[in-house]
Amino acid sequence: MELRQLRYFLVVADELHFGRAAERLHITQPPLTVAVKSLERELGVRLFDRTTRRVTLTAAGQAFRDRIQAAVADLDDAAGDVADVAAGKSGKIRVGFVSSASYTTVPEAIRTFRQYRPRVDLVLHPLTSGEQVEQLLDGNLDLGLIRDPGDVPGLNLELLSTEDLVLVLPETHRLAAAKVVRPEDLEGEPMILFPYRLMPGFVARVLRLFDSLPSPPMVVQQAIHQETILGLVAAGLGVSVLPESVQRFQMPGVATRRFVGRPQTELHVARAGGGSPAVEDFVLCLRGRIPE
CATH class of the missing domain: 3.40.190.10 (Periplasmic binding protein-like II)
Structure with missing residues (x-):
């Protein structure tokens, strides 16, 4: 059973007309008919009653539509969510910061980030520099704001402010x-x-x-x-x-x-690796810039 077949079935069930369903799907009618018949063979039931005058859903077809409609919609939502995460428009980032950073760049960066990336869950952890280094290397933080870190093997460090x-x-x-x-x-x-x-x-x-x-x-x-x-x-x-x-x-x-x-004293942005687009956007906010 292919997702394409399920989408074809749902459009026919909505239109109750193979010709209009084909137009809506931007395909010709024969492959649509073949796909629906193939789905019926696989399920072992008739999904539609078809005459020369009209197309209606069978009881099995109605039940099948009710079950898969939400599932296909969830798959579409999941695909959209994955694309948004990849683009940095949704998801979650975990940020550690030393207490002194809460007096300078962090509050304004949070306000800007929440304005331009409202669907990204920003999880904030007030931690000392040593605690952040451990959690960054363990993969428990995506980004850290560390004071005077020196050289830390395994971390990518960028000077943010002095x-x-x-x-x-x-x-x-x-x-x-x-x-x-x-x-x-x-x-x-x-x-x-x-x-x-x-x-x-x-x-x-x-x-x-x-x-x-x-x-x-x-x-x-x-x-x-x-x-x-x-x-x-x-x-x-x-x-x-x-x-x-x-x-x-x-x-x-x-x-x-x-x-x-x-x-x-120096405040550095620390990462263990390149970072996601959402992390990059938050770093832009820390630098006083606006994400695109």
């Missing part, structure tokens, strides 16, 4: 009165940072600021989320170094100051 690093300190701290600070101003200071295993590139970049100091800042507390770090700084447990975009998060009792020389 921003300054800033010192985050209690507003009562002695350095809060300074316009800019130097790494040496923090000699021996208690510091709050992300765990190295979860944000290895970013933590390494921060610690390199203090390489030349005889007594670098002491890491006294670790926290996974940027908001938690801000709360600990506000409580007076220490200072921290975070991306400049943290200034958009208003935390009472916390001040930020620039470093001399304006050291920077």
Whole structure:
């Protein structure tokens, strides 16, 4: 039994006239008649009662039409859905992102993507850089926004944006009165940072600021989320170094100051492979562009 035969049968059942059905199918009548008779032989029943004046469905033909109509429509829908997924117009993409990215490019990219690709299910996962690397390599994420990743074998990395690093300190701290600070101003200071295993590139970049100091800042507390770090700084447990975009998060009792020389941090788009058209479209949105 061929799908072509089923489509021919449904058109004849709709028209109840072989000539009109052939015209609608853009074929001649003989091959249509042959296809229907072949289908009847395969099923072992008559689907139509045919006279010189009219064509009617038999009881078996009516039952057969009722059963296959939805099935053929589902097949047509499935074919259309597959084409849309291949074109990036429907489907699902899984995106990981570091918390600092939620202050910069991510919100606007989501708004744009949902406007231009409303049928793509965008599944968002707030994760640290280390967690994203693992999930990208395991195939559990399609795209990641990773901070200062360095070289990660197996991942395709593209620089998305850079921003300054800033010192985050209690507003009562002695350095809060300074316009800019130097790494040496923090000699021996208690510091709050992300765990190295979860944000290895970013933590390494921060610690390199203090390489030349005889007594670098002491890491006294670790926290996974940027908001938690801000709360600990506000409580007076220490200072921290975070991306400049943290200034958009208003935390009472916390001040930020620039470093001399304006050291920077990088946000990268990470993929394990080329990515689907929907992933490419989301990357366009992250870059402030509109999908076609």
